[in-house]
Amino acid sequence: MNGKDLDTVEKFSYLGAIVTNEGGIGDVNNRLPKARATFTKLKGIWKSNIINRRTKIKLYNVLVKSALLYGCESWKRTKGEEKEIDIFQNKCLRWMLNIKWQERVTTEDLLKRADTQPISKEIRCRKWKWLGHILRKDQGDDCNIALTWAPEGKRRRGRPNTTWRRMVEKERNMGGWTSWGVARAAAANRDRWRHSVEALCVT
Structure with missing residues (x-):
């Protein structure tokens, strides 16, 4: 550099x-x-x-x-x-x-x-409120690209490491959003997204 x-x-x-x-x-x-x-x-x-x-x-x-x-x-x-x-x-x-x-x-x-409320619950709520702002950005935005980008090549054998993206993808599925496209469509409606995030944080 x-x-x-x-x-x-x-x-x-x-x-x-x-x-x-x-x-x-x-x-x-x-x-x-x-x-x-x-x-x-x-x-x-x-x-x-x-x-x-x-x-x-x-x-x-x-x-x-x-x-x-x-x-x-x-x-x-x-x-x-x-x-x-x-x-x-x-x-x-x-x-x-x-x-x-x-x-x-x-x-x-x-x-x-x-x-x-428990700190762990508050962290999850803050994260998904922030993700709602990210998902409402243009799909060409760097933050949106990072959600779906996958590096080339193969990962090594064994259990994959816990990463931030794997963690939020697991929580996303718990919230009923089967893909980032579905989550993006849900985030477009701010009121519905807020209620969905509140329900996810209780889970």
């Missing part, structure tokens, strides 16, 4: 995200430490008896959750990673709501008290 040779690497950092050679951005392990650090710096606020619960939840959503979910639309995630980020949020909420470990509070009750 511009007369310079580029090294072949397995991963590199771009705009604060870790891009890997397996496809997509595996950024969970990169964002979680930053979110934990942000939460720890605000420990005085979480312990305060002057600040009410609603204000603490708002601060958590604006400061901690935004640090965690930066660029989450392009993450490729495993079930283990989804569980890890959900556990992180549950621990944060228990600390803010002053719920001791001895108290038997279910996850459903915890989320209801905080008036929030």
Whole structure:
């Protein structure tokens, strides 16, 4: 590029995200430490008896959750990673709501008290809302081409690696869209697409 040779690497950092050679951005392990650090710096606020619960939840959503979910639309995630980020949020909420470990509070009750939803569900919703914008772009747009483009040659034997595109194609089929053409037609109607994404996120 511009007369310079580029090294072949397995991963590199771009705009604060870790891009890997397996496809997509595996950024969970990169964002979680930053979110934990942000939460720890605000420990005085979480312990305060002057600040009410609603204000603490708002601060958590604006400061901690935004640090965690930066660029989450392009993450490729495993079930283990989804569980890890959900556990992180549950621990944060228990600390803010002053719920001791001895108290038997279910996850459903915890989320209801905080008036929030699992992080894994929110990531999926954000991703498919963003994909709706992509699908409404011109089919010659680079983002649309990337959804269907396939490299030449054959892949090596064995189970294929989990990539962002394989993950969204699996979720697409779960949503009842058998192809990107079908999904593109559904995304053209914004209201119907929004309801379909909400149903997919519950699945």
